[in-house]
Amino acid sequence: MNLRLIGIGAGVLIILSLPLAGAIAGPDLAARDDGKGGGLLSSLGLSDPSGRRGGSKPAPPGPAEQPRTDARCGPELSSPQGIEAQTCVLTGEGQSWGRSYYRNTSGRPLESVLTVMGPAGRTVQIRCAIGTGDEPGLCETPKEDSLGTPDRYSAVAEFAVPDAEGPLLLRSGSNSPGPGGG
Template identity: 75%
Template sequence: MNLRLIGIGTGVLIILSLPLAGAIARPDFAGQDDGKGSGLFSALGLSDSSRTSPTAPARPAAPEGPAAGPEQPGPVEQPRTDSRCGPELSSPHGVEAQTCILVGEGRTWGRSYYRNTSGRALDAVLTVMGPAGRTVQIRCAVGEGDEPGLCETPKEDSAGEPDSYSAVAEFAVPDDEGQLLLRSGSNAPAPGGG
């Protein structure tokens, strides 16, 4: 046999066996030996489907136990808001609206959801009426278009039961005559029947 060929074959075997010898000799400091031969796979740059690909960025390990430090707070819990809404109404002029009374954290306010497809800008006046003659009113500019919008009064401290409040939104043409196109209230319609 040719001595040269034996030398090349021996060299190739030595080069191929070095990663294997390193994988076998290297201790598992991370304690992650799962019995799947992870040392050999990682030494040869191979991975199976349950491991991170060598080209993918490694995911940081999640901290465990008491050494993890203080717990991170979760999402802030939103305070509860109760609502009482009237029916969804629409006018032949292209205005749709629904008006509600909202109550949360000891405060009460009114809100009107609307859509204006009338082809012109409108004015909305939202009025909240409460116990003992309390009234809050706000004027909102209602742009034209198919996008929904809302008009909302400021939040006021509640002065009675939620049922003692009501809201009305009026949508009108903003000119001298102020033609009323739609009136929407927070009270549910009376049950039909007779």
């Protein structure tokens, strides 16, 4: 009875070690042709780039490829009142939107108005409640179909005390100054 268990265990270990042996051997093992239509890993159904074994069963799907997003950001700014922010215009998959990263250590809740300006007078604006604390947050406009090139878009975020007549505490823009401060 013990010999039978040892034999089964050894067989399972051999079967389980084949993919490991292929991985250790590297890509050359997968590329070797045994004269019968594929290499060792191919014959085991392990090297097919489509993820199919034997051409009929799909393999479990891997992580989805993330779409490319480009960002054009202004400088990181801070105010004496305890607000830090950086504002960006993002573009990807034919859409444009604005995003402002912030941190509010002022000790009071604030409001941010984030505005994205694009070609042909297009403007998108959103108001975001800004809680207090040292944790970073973000405010983001909805995505809109892009018109023209990404450099024709800009974004501005303004931070102030909500419903107050007080001064603007910080304004952050997506357009960084050019060389020489201009």
